[in-house]
Amino acid sequence: EIVLTQSPGTLSLSPGESATLFCRASQSISSSYLAWYQQKPGQAPRLLISGTSSRATGIADRFSGSGSGTEFTLTISRLEPEDFAVYYCHQYDSSSTFGQGTKVEIK
Amino acid sequence: EVQLVESGGGLVKPGGSLRLACAASGFSFTSYSINWVRQAPGKGLEWVSSVSGSGSYVFYADSVKGRFTISRDNAKKSVYLQMNSLRVEDTAVYYCARAPVAGTHTHFDYWGQGSLVTVSS
Numbered sequence: 001e002i003v004l005t006q007s008p009g010t011l012s013l014s015p016g017e018s019a020t021l022f023c024r025a026s027q028s029i030s031s032s033y034l035a036w037y038q039q040k041p042g043q044a045p046r047l048l049i050s051g052t053s054s055r056a057t058g059i060a061d062r063f064s065g066s067g068s069g070t071e072f073t074l075t076i077s078r079l080e081p082e083d084f085a086v087y088y089c090h091q092y093d094s095s096s097t098f099g100q101g102t103k104v105e106i107k
Numbered sequence: 108e109v110q111l112v113e114s115g116g117g118l119v120k121p122g123g124s125l126r127l128a129c130a131a132s133g134f135s136f137t138s139y140s141i142n143w144v145r146q147a148p149g150k151g152l153e154w155v156s157s158v159s160g161s162g163s164y165v166f167y168a169d170s171v172k173g174r175f176t177i178s179r180d181n182a183k184k185s186v187y188l189q190m191n192s193l194r195v196e197d198t199a200v201y202y203c204a205r206a207p208v209a210g211t212h213t214h215f216d217y218w219g220q221g222s223l224v225t226v227s228s
Contacts, residue, residue, distance in 0.1 A: 035214040037152075044202055044218035045152065056216060088152055095168075096154040096211040 002026055004089050004099035012107040019076040021102045023089035028069045033093035036065055036074045039101075040085045048087075049074065079104070109133040109217045111141075111203050116222030119193055127188040127222055129203030137161065140209035141179060141186040145199035146221075155201070158186060159209035166210050171197075193226045200224075 003026040013019055023034070031052040037045035047056040049065040052072060062077045076083055084106050089099040115127040129141060143155040156177040157166040165177050176189040186203060200223050204215035 033212065037215075044220050045215075046218070047214060047216050050214040050216075090152070090214065092212050092214060096213075098152040098154075100151045 002029065002091050002094050002097055004091055004097055006087075006089060006099035006102045008102060009100075010103045010105060012105050013079055014107045015079050015081055017079055019074075019079055019083075019104055021074040021076075021087055021089075021104075023067075023072040023074070023099050025070045025072070025091060027094075029072075029091045029093040031068050033091055034065075034067070034072050035090045035092070036063075037088045037090060038083075038085045039088065045088065076104070081106075109205065111205060111217060111219035113201065113203050113219045113222035116201065116224045118225045118227065120228055121193060121195055121226055123193050123226070124189070124191045125193065125224060127190065127201055127203075127224070129186040129188075129219060131184045131186070131205075134205070136184045137181050140206045140213070142204045142206050142215060143177065143186075143188050143201055144204050144215065144218075145197075145201045145224075147196075147199045150199075153199075154211065156188060157206065157209050157211065157213075164209050190224070193224075195226050198224060198226045 005024045007022045034052045036049040039045045053065045086101045110132045137160045142157045158177045162179045174192045179186040200221040202221045203219045205217040206213040
């Protein structure tokens, strides 16, 4: 099973700042099979990015994804108040597994 | 508007059974696979099961294989998860989620709000 390790566990930032979230895989993943989701308390996850860098329908362009192999990144530029949430990476190259999440909280 | 609405969750004793339902609307139902993904309290996400658009192909995580059965009724635009021999570790919010393809090689583009299953004596 491919294990995804997200870092940091918590990111404390202010609105307007940029956030960089990391997702490391225990083995190489095709860049076609890496996604990112946002989850707010009491809500379902929402797809942000699929295929490492393709934004989902309706997702603001301040969200961007990059990476390859075992290292992937989600960048949120100019944090808006509604961006404070937990973010999960998800690999679907070999079976389907999720990272443990990164919480982006207001500083 | 794409909508997925889960129902059927509740409290059940270990060894018991429960059937979850997911009602879909707002898209061409048979063109998409429907998956169940669960989240234990305070924990991360775990893919559970997938059914293809036709219902001909089903897939399960090892943790539920032999205990859970996924099915769909395309006339009713609904997907079901029959959960038998439930264990305490099955306690979670169960989400149904839409995917472009069946199986595990896919992301999930729309999710329901979830249904809580609690397994406890």
